[in-house]
Each structure stands twice: as C-alpha cells, then as structure tokens.
Amino acid sequence: MSKELHTADCPFHADLEAFLPDQLGEPGWLSQLRTRAWNAWQASGYPVKGDEEWLFTPISAITETTFTRPTTVDAEVFHAGTKRLALPAALKPSVVFVNGFALESETSAAQFVQRLKDYNLNPTGLPRLGDLVSESSGGFAALNTAFVEDGAGIVLPEGVTVAEPIVILYANGGTGAPFVNLRSLLSVGRNSSATIIEIYTGGANEKYFSNAVTEVHLNEGAQLTHVRINLESNQAAHIGNTVIQMKRDSVLSSHNIVLGGKLSRHDVTARLVDSGASCTINGIYLGHGDQLLDNHTAIDHAAPHCESHELYKGILGDTARGVFNGKIFVRLDAQKTDAKQTNQVLLLSPDARINTKPQLEILADDVKCTHGATVGQLSREALFYLRSRGIGVNEARAILVQAFAGDVLARIPAPAVRAYLEDLLPSVLPHSPQDGK
Amino acid sequence: MSLLDIRGLKASAGAKEILKGVNLTINAGEVHAVMGLNGSGKSTLANVLSGKDDYEVTGGEVLFEGKDLLEMSPEERSRAGLFMAFQYPVELPGVNNTYFLKAALNAVRKENGQEPLDAMDFMKLVREKLKILEIGEDLLKREVNVGFSGGEKKRNEIFQMAVLDPRLAILDETDSGLDIDALRAVGSGVTKLRDGKRGIVVITHYQRLLNYIEPDYVHVLMDGRIVMSGTQELALKLEAEGYSWLEQQVRAAAAV
Numbered sequence: 001m002s003k004e005l006h007t008a009d010c011p012f013h014a015d016l017e018a019f020l021p022d023q024l025g026e027p028g029w030l031s032q033l034r035t036r037a038w039n040a041w042q043a044s045g046y047p048v049k050g051d052e053e054w055l056f057t058p059i060s061a062i063t064e065t066t067f068t069r070p071t072t073v074d075a076e077v078f079h080a081g082t083k084r085l086a087l088p089a090a091l092k093p094s095v096v097f098v099n100g101f102a103l104e105s106e107t108s109a110a111q112f113v114q115r116l117k118d119y120n121l122n123p124t125g126l127p128r129l130g131d132l133v134s135e136s137s138g139g140f141a142a143l144n145t146a147f148v149e150d151g152a153g154i155v156l157p158e159g160v161t162v163a164e165p166i167v168i169l170y171a172n173g174g175t176g177a178p179f180v181n182l183r184s185l186l187s188v189g190r191n192s193s194a195t196i197i198e199i200y201t202g203g204a205n206e207k208y209f210s211n212a213v214t215e216v217h218l219n220e221g222a223q224l225t226h227v228r229i230n231l232e233s234n235q236a237a238h239i240g241n242t243v244i245q246m247k248r249d250s251v252l253s254s255h256n257i258v259l260g261g262k263l264s265r266h267d268v269t270a271r272l273v274d275s276g277a278s279c280t281i282n283g284i285y286l287g288h289g290d291q292l293l294d295n296h297t298a299i300d301h302a303a304p305h306c307e308s309h310e311l312y313k314g315i316l317g318d319t320a321r322g323v324f325n326g327k328i329f330v331r332l333d334a335q336k337t338d339a340k341q342t343n344q345v346l347l348l349s350p351d352a353r354i355n356t357k358p359q360l361e362i363l364a365d366d367v368k369c370t371h372g373a374t375v376g377q378l379s380r381e382a383l384f385y386l387r388s389r390g391i392g393v394n395e396a397r398a399i400l401v402q403a404f405a406g407d408v409l410a411r412i413p414a415p416a417v418r419a420y421l422e423d424l425l426p427s428v429l430p431h432s433p434q435d436g437k
Numbered sequence: 438m439s440l441l442d443i444r445g446l447k448a449s450a451g452a453k454e455i456l457k458g459v460n461l462t463i464n465a466g467e468v469h470a471v472m473g474l475n476g477s478g479k480s481t482l483a484n485v486l487s488g489k490d491d492y493e494v495t496g497g498e499v500l501f502e503g504k505d506l507l508e509m510s511p512e513e514r515s516r517a518g519l520f521m522a523f524q525y526p527v528e529l530p531g532v533n534n535t536y537f538l539k540a541a542l543n544a545v546r547k548e549n550g551q552e553p554l555d556a557m558d559f560m561k562l563v564r565e566k567l568k569i570l571e572i573g574e575d576l577l578k579r580e581v582n583v584g585f586s587g588g589e590k591k592r593n594e595i596f597q598m599a600v601l602d603p604r605l606a607i608l609d610e611t612d613s614g615l616d617i618d619a620l621r622a623v624g625s626g627v628t629k630l631r632d633g634k635r636g637i638v639v640i641t642h643y644q645r646l647l648n649y650i651e652p653d654y655v656h657v658l659m660d661g662r663i664v665m666s667g668t669q670e671l672a673l674k675l676e677a678e679g680y681s682w683l684e685q686q687v688r689a690a691a692a693v
C-alpha cells in the first residue's frame with residue numbers, strides 16, 4: 001500500500017524528524033528504543049485508506065493541521081484544563097504533565113510515583129518502557145515511543161495496598177497547536193492493589209494533538225482499578241493506546257470515560273497470559289457537536305480459566321460519530337474462557353451515527369463467549385412520563401441519559417472517582433433537539 | 438370558576454377519531470367517576486388532558502381553572518396542578534424513585550414560587566405520605582416502577598399524587614389488575630386524599646373501586662361521547678345489568 005500517501009498530505013510530517021528529542025545523555029536502551037520506534041513509524045506511517053482498523057475514523061484532524069513541538073511548560077495550560085475538570089480534593093493529582101513535560105509546582109513526592117525521565121535505566125525484575133507496546137507494530141504507538149521524553153511511572157512492589165487513588169494529570173494545549181506525546185508505565189506487583197486515574201485534558205477549544213501510550217503490568221494476584229478520563233479540548237485530536245498484561249489470578253477493573261476531543265481514538269488491549277485472570281473493561285463515550293469518538297478494545301485470552309467482561313455505552317448527540325470495535329481472541333489453550341461483551345448506544349439526534357462491530361475469534365472449544373450491541377433513542381414514553389410529573393423537557397432528558405450511563409459509573413469500585421464522575425457527567429451531556437412544547 | 442371544563446372535545450389518533458365531542462365540568466372538591474367499556478375512549482381522554490402527543494385535538498376546548506389547558510406542555514399542566522395516574526405507568530430503569538419524586542416536587546414548587554425542599558425536609562414529607570398510604574419505605578430505594586408488580590405500580594402512582602398534592606387528579610383504571618387487598622389499599626389511599634378541595638376523576642370499567650371511593654357523579658363514556666350522567670346508582674345499575682341496555686338506548690336515540 002502507498003505509505004507515502006499521507007506523508008505528502010500532512011503539513012507537519014516533513015518536519016516530524018525535528019520533533020525527535022536530543023538523545024545526548026540519554027541511556028543507551030532508550031536511544032535504541034527510540035531509533036527502532038522511529039524506523040517502525042517511518043515504515044508504517046499514518047493509517048491509509050482502506051485500513052480495516054481505521055475504516056470509520058478519518059484522521060484529517062491530525063493530517064490537516066500543522067502542529068508544533070512544545071518547548072515551554074506553561075502553567076496556564078494546566079489551569080485551563082483543571083478549570084474544566086473541577087477535581088475534588090480527594091482526587092488531587094500526584095503528578096502533572098503539561099504537554100508531556102512535568103509541571104514541578106504541581107507535582108508532589110508521592111510514594112511509588114516517579115517520572116519516566118528518572119526511571120531506572122534497565123533494572124532487573126522491573127518492567128521496562130516498551131515491554132508491552134511493541135514498536136515493530138508501528139502506528140501512533142511507535143510515534144509516541146520515538147518522541148517520548150517524560151511521563152508517569154507508577155511501580156508498586158509486591159504486597160502493598162494503596163487505598164487512595166493515585167491521579168496522573170496530563171494537561172495539553174496552549175499556543176501553536178502543540179503535538180504532544182504522553183506516556184504512562186503502570187505496574188502493580190504481586191498481590192498488590194491500587195487505584196490509578198489517568199486524566200487527559202486541555203482548555204475547551206484549543207487545537208493540539210495528544211498521542212498517548214499507557215503500559216500496564218499486573219503481576220500475579222495484583223488488583224488494579226484503572227480509570228482513564230478523556231476531557232481533552234473539543235478541537236483536539238487524541239490518540240490513545242493502552243496495553244495491559246495480566247498474570248495469574250490478577251484482577252483488572254478498567255473504566256474508560258471519553259468526553260473530549262474533536263477526534264478521540266482509544267485502543268485498549270488486554271492480554272490475559274496466565275490462568276485465573278479476570279478483567280472488566282468498561283467505557284462511556286459522550287459525543288456532541290461534530291466529535292468523532294472511536295473505541296477499539298481487544299481482549300486476548302491466551303490462557304485457560306480467565307474471564308473478561310466488557311460494557312461500553314455511547315451517547316451521541318448533534319452530528320457526533322461513534323465507533324466501537326470489540327475484538328475477543330480465545331486461543332487454542334484458553335479453555336474455560338468466559339467472555340462477555342456489550343455495547344449499547346443512545347442516539348439523541350437523527351444526525352448522530354454509530355458503527356459498532358464485535359469481532360470474535362475463538363479457537364478453543366470449551367468456552368463461553370457472548371456479545372451484543374443495541375442502538376436506540378430516548379424512550380418517548382419515558383420522557384412523557386417524567387414531563388407529566390412536572391419535570392421540564394431538558395431535565396427529563398438529562399435524567400434519562402444519566403440513567404443510561406449510570407450503570408457503567410456504578411461499576412467503578414473507587415467511590416471518590418465514581419462520585420466525581422456522577423457529578424461531572426451531567427455537565428457534559430450531549431444536547432438533543434428540542435421537541436417544542 | 439370550575440376546576441376543569443371540557444367543552445366539545447374531539448381528538449383522533451392517526452386517521453381514527455376517538456373522542457367525538459366530550460363535555461364534562463368538574464368543580465373543586467368533587468369526585469367524578471367516568472365509566473365505560475374497553476375501547477370507549479377513557480384513556481384517550483386522560484392522555485389528551487395530560488398532553489400526550491400521540492393524539493391530535495381536532496375540536497373543542499379545555500379550561501383548567503380558566504386557563505387553556507391544551508396550549509400547555511405536559512410539564513406545565515402538571516405544575517399547574519393536574520395529576521394523571523396512568524393506566525400503564527412507565528418503567529424508568531436507572532432512575533431512582535426518590536430522585537424522581539424530588540425532581541418532580543421541586544419543579545412544581547418552583548412554579549409556585551417556593552424554594553426547593555432540602556433533602557431532610559423532602560424525606561420528612563415523603564415518609565409522612567408513605568405512612569398515610571401504608572406503603573413501605575423500600576419503595577424509595579427502587580428504580581421507578583422497574584420490576585414492580587401491577588399493584589405496586591398503581592400504589593406508586595397514588596404515592597406520587599400524594600407527594601405532588603395536585604388540584605385535580607385523574608386516575609385511569611387505577612383499580613384494574615389489582616387483587617382485593619391491593620384494591621382496598623388503593624381505595625383507602627385515594628379516600629385519604631379526598632379533602633373536599635381536590636377534584637378527583639376516577640376512570641374505571643368496574644364498579645368495585647367505587648365501593649371505596651363514593652363518587653359525587655358518575656358518567657358513562659361510549660364511543661367517544663359521554664352518553665349518560667348520574668350518581669352512584671348508575672354505577673350500580675351498570676354493574677348489575679351491564680352496558681347493553683344503555684347501548685340500545687343510545688342507538689335508539691340516534692335513530693330518531
């Protein structure tokens with residue numbers, strides 16, 4: 001296929017090499033990783049027309065903009081983002097990055113939280129950057145690996161329980177349409193447990209491109225609640241890749257809340273590599289205006305006796321577009337797999353669209369695998385019932401939309417985050433056309 | 438001024454004319470029963486009064502305390518003091534009953550220039566009403582009508598009515614599908630809300646609920662018109678003899 005296609009179309013592509021960090025003084029392994037990733041990116045380039053994985057997701061928001069390399073760390077970007085987020089004290093970030101660079105004034109020394117910049121070169125026994133995101137696959141993850149300079153490293157040793165949520169905040173934007181690469185490395189040691197929140201945000205209408213990668217290691221018996229909140233600017237492009245590796249008897253509860261971005265694409269991949277692992281991957285995507293929100297999930301059952309539960313709910317108003325693609329692989333050895341996938345979508349406007357597709361590939365023969373998708377509108381009967389009790393039409397809609405999204409939020413096991421999102425959601429609900437009196 | 442004044446009301450659904458000129462006047466404090474066979478248009482009358490947009494009003498007018506009811510949105514009608522206990526209450530998955538009631542009550546209060554009730558005062562009010570109606574508090578924690586039995590749904594309607602304290606309540610077959618205990622509970626609930634000021638319209642096609650709520654007037658709706666009005670005795674006669682004598686009488690009158 002013609003790899004050059006978008007290279008020529010993309011104004012900032014020619015300058016991309018200039019985004020490569022100065023590798024002087026960098027540890028060798030990192031330089032090597034960077035070089036391999038850069039080569040992989042050059043080989044793959046942007047997704048081209050007809051690419052199955054990008055069929056419904058044009059990336060013109062990326063290719064038609066000239067982005068620049070951010071240089072200074074502007075605290076204003078942080079303030080613009082936090083204003084929209086309105087985080088409660090219980091969710092004060094442990095570490096803040098502005099356009100990918102640490103904002104020292106907002107970063108406190110928290111246990112187990114480090115910066116990737118300081119992350120130990122090549123320690124034995126600890127996960128290394130890039131272990132899970134293979135640069136050979138190219139694409140935006142390789143682009144991220146080629147450019148990454150800092151990020152959050154949260155590495156929990158064996159046998160610790162961290163009760164309070166650890167919050168990582170990535171605030172993006174500012175002048176000059178920055179292209180930012182954001183990176184998290186999360187690792188939960190044997191029999192340890194934690195709640196980690198990653199938040200991506202920016203001022204309401206700023207143009208930028210944030211390209212994020214998160215690698216998540218769950219060791220034997222580890223338990224992680226992972227909440228990923230995307231409240232990027234409504235003009236931003238956000239591409240996210242989250243790759244999770246789950247060892248024996250580990251438990252993941254992952255919740256992906258997509259609210260922002262003109263184009264937001266998130267690929268979450270969970271590899272269940274040892275038996276007894278259990279993952280829940282849920283999501284809510286709320287789109288309005290002309291947003292395009294794409295969620296791709298891939299659950300790779302590579303070991304027997306594992307389970308996966310997936311519930312995504314989309315709410316789309318105006319001319320918003322949604323894409324959901326749910327892959328489930330059950331390998332030959334993965335007997336007794338129990339996998340369930342559901343995507344439910346509420347279209348609030350006749351011009352909103354969803355493309356939803358389950359993709360199951362099952363090689364083992366003794367498994368339980370179900371999937372289902374529903375697409376519907378707000379119930380007229382329900383709306384009328386609420387209005388007949390004096391509740392105004394807008395409030396009635398909001399109540400029904402919240403009720404629809406509510407059961408996904410209710411499944412978030414961290415009460416502080418759940419309560420925060422229950423407050424946040426109504427303020428960002430998509431509108432729907434009025435129906436007069 | 439009467440509470441509700443329906444004059445020559447005509448309404449259709451699609452091409453079908455269902456209400457063919459209904460006249461009915463209700464004054465404050467009165468209890469009216471509207472009876473009629475299945476399909477005679479009772480629910481259509483109730484739905485048109487509550488503002489359901491499945492129907493098109495093709496003639497006549499309705500005044501509620503002198504104001505043009507048909508011009509108002511469903512929520513405006515409710516806030517003005519009209520309450521409909523639906524024949525088929527709608528299930529609202531994911532909507533908590535308490536939250537729902539509070540939103541409804543505060544919308545009505547706002548209309549009347551009152552401050553919204555805070556959580557404590559609201560719970561106090563709600564518990565008081567539950568007690569009067571002899572309904573258990575577990576109702577508050579449930580999702581609106583979800584998984585409710587027929588009787589529970591009807592009692593939830595009466596409970597909402599008690600909390601919203603309307604000037605006029607229309608109960609559409611609140612008695613149907615209830616066993617005798619549920620019927621007694623609903624009947625006594627409504628009787629407790631009969632306070633000499635509130636207007637109540639009881640729509641039914643049996644006489645049995647009227648044993649608990651004795652109406653001041655009984656009307657018979659037939660093929661979209663009120664064809665006879667009377668008192669409790671009319672209800673008893675219909676119960677004993679059925680509707681065919683009345684149908685014949687109406688047909689004979691039409692023939693001349």
Ligand SMILES: Nc1ncnc2c1ncn2[C@@H]1O[C@H](COP(=O)(O)OP(=O)(O)O)[C@@H](O)[C@H]1O
Nearest residue numbers: 450453455474475476477478479480481482491
């Ligand atoms: N929304 C509607 N669309 C079409 N026909 C309707 C609708 N509602 C009621 N009808 C018809 O109008 C007639 C009266 O119905 P209804 O008002 O429900 O009667 P009742 O409540 O007295 O049993 C019936 O023939 C019914 O099928």
Ligand SMILES: [Mg+2]
Nearest residue numbers: 479480524610
């Ligand atoms: Mg009926």
